[in-house]
Amino acid sequence: MRNNRMFVFKAILWCVAGLAAAVAVLRFALGLGVATALSDTTPWGLWIGFDVMGGVALAAGGFVIAAAVHVFHRETFHAAARPAILTAFLGYGAVAVGLLFDLGLPWNIWHPMIFWNIHSPLFEVAWCVMLYLTVLALEVAPVILERTPFQKAYRFLSRLALPIMILGIMLSTLHQSSLGSLLLIMPFRIYPLWYTHLLPELFFISAICLGLNMVMFESSITSWLYRREPETKMLGGLAKLASAALAFYFVVRIADLAYQHKLGLIFAGTWEGNLFILEMLLSTVLPMVLYTLPAVRRSPTGLWLISMGSVLGFVLNRVNASGLSQVWATRSFYFPAWTEFAISLGIVSACGLIFFFIQEHFPVDPHGLNDIEEQRELADKSSPAFAPFTQVWLGEGWRKSARVYSMCFVVAMALGLTLAPKTEPAVTRKAERARGANVLRVGDGPRYVYFDHKRHQDEAGKEKSCGTCHHLHLAGDVGTPCSECHRRLFVPTNVFDHDRHVERAGGRESCAKCHGPGEPQALTVMKTCQDCHQKDMMAAGNTVVPAFKNPSAASYKDAMHKMCIPCHVTKAADPKVNLPNLGRCGACHDSGTQSEKAYKTEVPPGQEGIGRT
Amino acid sequence: MIQNPCILTDVTKCIGCEQCVAACKKINGLPAEDAPPRPGNSVDGLSADRWTTIIRRPDNHFVRKQCRHCAEPACVSVCPVGALQKTAEGPVIYDKSVCMGCRYCMMSCPYGIPHYEWNSAAPSVRKCIMCYGNMKSGKISEPACVTACPQKATLFGTRDAMLAEARKRLKAEPGKYVQTIWGEHEVGGTSVLLIADIPLEFLALNQGHPLGDTPLPERTWAALKPVPFEFVGMGLLMGGVYWIIERRKKLALEAGGAAAKDTRGEAGHEK
Numbered sequence A: 001m002r003n004n005r006m007f008v009f010k011a012i013l014w015c016v017a018g019l020a021a022a023v024a025v026l027r028f029a030l031g032l033g034v035a036t037a038l039s040d041t042t043p044w045g046l047w048i049g050f051d052v053m054g055g056v057a058l059a060a061g062g063f064v065i066a067a068a069v070h071v072f073h074r075e076t077f078h079a080a081a082r083p084a085i086l087t088a089f090l091g092y093g094a095v096a097v098g099l100l101f102d103l104g105l106p107w108n109i110w111h112p113m114i115f116w117n118i119h120s121p122l123f124e125v126a127w128c129v130m131l132y133l134t135v136l137a138l139e140v141a142p143v144i145l146e147r148t149p150f151q152k153a154y155r156f157l158s159r160l161a162l163p164i165m166i167l168g169i170m171l172s173t174l175h176q177s178s179l180g181s182l183l184l185i186m187p188f189r190i191y192p193l194w195y196t197h198l199l200p201e202l203f204f205i206s207a208i209c210l211g212l213n214m215v216m217f218e219s220s221i222t223s224w225l226y227r228r229e230p231e232t233k234m235l236g237g238l239a240k241l242a243s244a245a246l247a248f249y250f251v252v253r254i255a256d257l258a259y260q261h262k263l264g265l266i267f268a269g270t271w272e273g274n275l276f277i278l279e280m281l282l283s284t285v286l287p288m289v290l291y292t293l294p295a296v297r298r299s300p301t302g303l304w305l306i307s308m309g310s311v312l313g314f315v316l317n318r319v320n321a322s323g324l325s326q327v328w329a330t331r332s333f334y335f336p337a338w339t340e341f342a343i344s345l346g347i348v349s350a351c352g353l354i355f356f357f358i359q360e361h362f363p364v365d366p367h368g369l370n371d372i373e374e375q376r377e378l379a380d381k382s383s384p385a386f387a388p389f390t391q392v393w394l395g396e397g398w399r400k401s402a403r404v405y406s407m408c409f410v411v412a413m414a415l416g417l418t419l420a421p422k423t424e425p426a427v428t429r430k431a432e433r434a435r436g437a438n439v440l441r442v443g444d445g446p447r448y449v450y451f452d453h454k455r456h457q458d459e460a461g462k463e464k465s466c467g468t469c470h471h472l473h474l475a476g477d478v479g480t481p482c483s484e485c486h487r488r489l490f491v492p493t494n495v496f497d498h499d500r501h502v503e504r505a506g507g508r509e510s511c512a513k514c515h516g517p518g519e520p521q522a523l524t525v526m527k528t529c530q531d532c533h534q535k536d537m538m539a540a541g542n543t544v545v546p547a548f549k550n551p552s553a554a555s556y557k558d559a560m561h562k563m564c565i566p567c568h569v570t571k572a573a574d575p576k577v578n579l580p581n582l583g584r585c586g587a588c589h590d591s592g593t594q595s596e597k598a599y600k601t602e603v604p605p606g607q608e609g610i611g612r613t
Numbered sequence B: 001m002i003q004n005p006c007i008l009t010d011v012t013k014c015i016g017c018e019q020c021v022a023a024c025k026k027i028n029g030l031p032a033e034d035a036p037p038r039p040g041n042s043v044d045g046l047s048a049d050r051w052t053t054i055i056r057r058p059d060n061h062f063v064r065k066q067c068r069h070c071a072e073p074a075c076v077s078v079c080p081v082g083a084l085q086k087t088a089e090g091p092v093i094y095d096k097s098v099c100m101g102c103r104y105c106m107m108s109c110p111y112g113i114p115h116y117e118w119n120s121a122a123p124s125v126r127k128c129i130m131c132y133g134n135m136k137s138g139k140i141s142e143p144a145c146v147t148a149c150p151q152k153a154t155l156f157g158t159r160d161a162m163l164a165e166a167r168k169r170l171k172a173e174p175g176k177y178v179q180t181i182w183g184e185h186e187v188g189g190t191s192v193l194l195i196a197d198i199p200l201e202f203l204a205l206n207q208g209h210p211l212g213d214t215p216l217p218e219r220t221w222a223a224l225k226p227v228p229f230e231f232v233g234m235g236l237l238m239g240g241v242y243w244i245i246e247r248r249k250k251l252a253l254e255a256g257g258a259a260a261k262d263t264r265g266e267a268g269h270e271k
Helices: A004-028 A046-058 A060-071 A075-102 A122-144 A151-159 A163-182 A198-225 A232-259 A269-288 A294-300 A301-321 A325-331 A338-361 A365-380 A398-419 A453-461 A462-469 A498-505 A508-515 A529-536 A558-575 A593-602 B018-026 B074-077 B104-108 B132-136 B144-148 B159-172 B217-226 B227-255 B255-265
Strands: A385-387 A392-396 A439-441 A448-450 B005-010 B053-057 B061-067 B083-088 B092-094 B156-159 B194-197
Touching: A004 A198, A004 A338, A004 A398, A004 A453, A046 A060, A046 A163, A046 A232, A046 A301, A046 A338, A060 A075, A060 A122, A060 A163, A060 B227, A075 A122, A075 A232, A122 A151, A122 B217, A151 A163, A151 B061, A163 A198, A163 A338, A198 A232, A232 A269, A232 A294, A232 A301, A269 A301, A269 A325, A269 A508, A294 A301, A301 A325, A338 B132, A392 A398, A398 A439, A398 B255, A462 B227, A498 A508, A529 B159, A593 B194, B005 B159, B018 B053, B018 B144, B074 B083, B074 B217, B144 B156, B156 B159, B159 B194, B159 B255
Parallel strands: B005 B194
Antiparallel strands: A385 A392, A439 A448, B005 B156, B053 B061, B083 B092
């Protein structure tokens, strides 16, 4: 019988991988701006916080178990060693792939090899990733080579296993802590609860805790997926170890906060404080306490849940330190775009698929392989058969699953290519109607544009001059405000409703009314708006907009700049007017006394949102 | 080109005309019209196409923001490939051919200066370079923004001369100025100094808290200096532990079968 759990799980992984492949195409063709929600204020997002910071931390199981089994001779954990090292290898592979996505110029990823800057923690990180990936490949190689004809290479690598393991532990020590060093340069960004001079040390200790939990989590989940007996004895031993490691981490972290007099911040009620409490409870306090209970250590479900919670808690720690705790300083809220999630999850899924492939074909876990081989042989023998009457496939062979998997991948990729954004997102802030025709607010904080309507009216020639600026005159309106069409501050607004025109003009037969008979129905050969709407528009007196041709209205900013600046510059050059600064930005954008006071008298505090158009 | 060049901006004299912005865009070949801002970026702040800007504060205060060209720049110290360099003269410059686009410089800058070309498939980091190339080749003798200022609100000279000028002004009108030269000691000192009649802490990302006078790179170097020793130390520790346990096992084996059983029990006492 085929293992359905595994089949469904793999199909989901293939879907996610397909979606990620689609986003990857867009990311490399159109740039980071299209594929991410990153900004200059938040230049590092999900890909660094989760993929790199989290990925490296999740791979910690490899060096922790390698040390326990091969150096400290804890033979009980032997079963976990090979899967853990394989996970570490794939985890680091994921980090490297994730970096390729995140780097702006990914083809220069090899530059740290020749351009050195030993003062940069990221330089250390880069070298550690390169070296440790090589070491992990050497650690994984014997597993792959064991049942192949390359026995000489297998024996050679097996003999070198111990020095390679120790080198791996040495590199991991540096690498885990260097991710903490990475953040030391930004005391101004990171919330005090996470910023400490002990960041590198804390990252190292928490990596050990996380590594142990990760091994437990992984072992539980593979035995569930492959319907195998959980290795309760080994898990119980790991839980004991983890409990001690977590207690040490807890003491160091709290003692460090106490030393810096920051304990008060935890219970200050701020969302950073609550985030800290959540992170510590999930990652450290709960597992530390629960692992000491023998009843919990004997329960595979309990261990699975607790270790998963702890893993999530430590990933949250990395995300907090490198991202969430910085909202405090930047005041800019970043939430990853779905495309960012797709890439992150896609990399994880691809790693999962490779992990299962290696586990099913190579002796990663000697006990498990025999079961799996039996299952596979059984499946291979029963080739798929098509029952013509019922129109269903009977029997299950590799062909069918491959077909389902590739279909999952292709459909997801097509979906991704259709849905993914093609242009860079821009701020779509609404333009605000000029308040009392004296001031206009253009952004958050004290940013006002001063505009004395009466003075402009007087200068331009009283009532008759309205058309100089107002080129639209809606029914029942005396000079329609600019924000009626120029609705958004920085990006153009589409103001022409084609469907409504078709409907009003009489359906499909009416095309020729605007486009002209026998002419291509394109924008270039078309009636202009004022051909019909002359009486709604006072365009005649307006020198800036002599004719309406464009179906979209320029952004408010562009419209105002084009309208105001030429006139102001001319007036500024006029010696009779004697206002030399009139043509300069500060003349309107002064944010100062006159505009701010005018704004505050016209808009009582608390009513800023009312009256927006 | 002079050694240790420095720009001093007197906020009390600025009228917010943005001639400096226009001049900067012209000499660096940047588009005159700013692209619409990305969500999350500040609205009228710096961008990849705007290397200096005027921040408008209440009551007619105009504060010019640009790269501070720190004496010990965080961005230069964190760049893993050295694409950002502090030149021998002083300005901090950028080399795209070396950059790999990690954006660590943007994370590490306490003033949020380096900006990125988000809409490009091959983006670079953009920021003020104090007109380094043009000054070095002798094309201009002072940065374009300084030349453009109609109010002489922003001045150029050696750092010592600018500090002296700033002190002179603070002393001459103690009632007018806040008695601080921003950039004199901040994060180890910067080559762009500001004096003003309002506090200027808002220029840093620290939400108004002072940044401190210690150069930021010192914080990471303290962690990076002992790295070789940690590396070797860990290796020795692991090798040592392995050797001791192996030796104990071997001795136990030699001592006889009964003892060997005990050792095995000890080695795996988690059972």
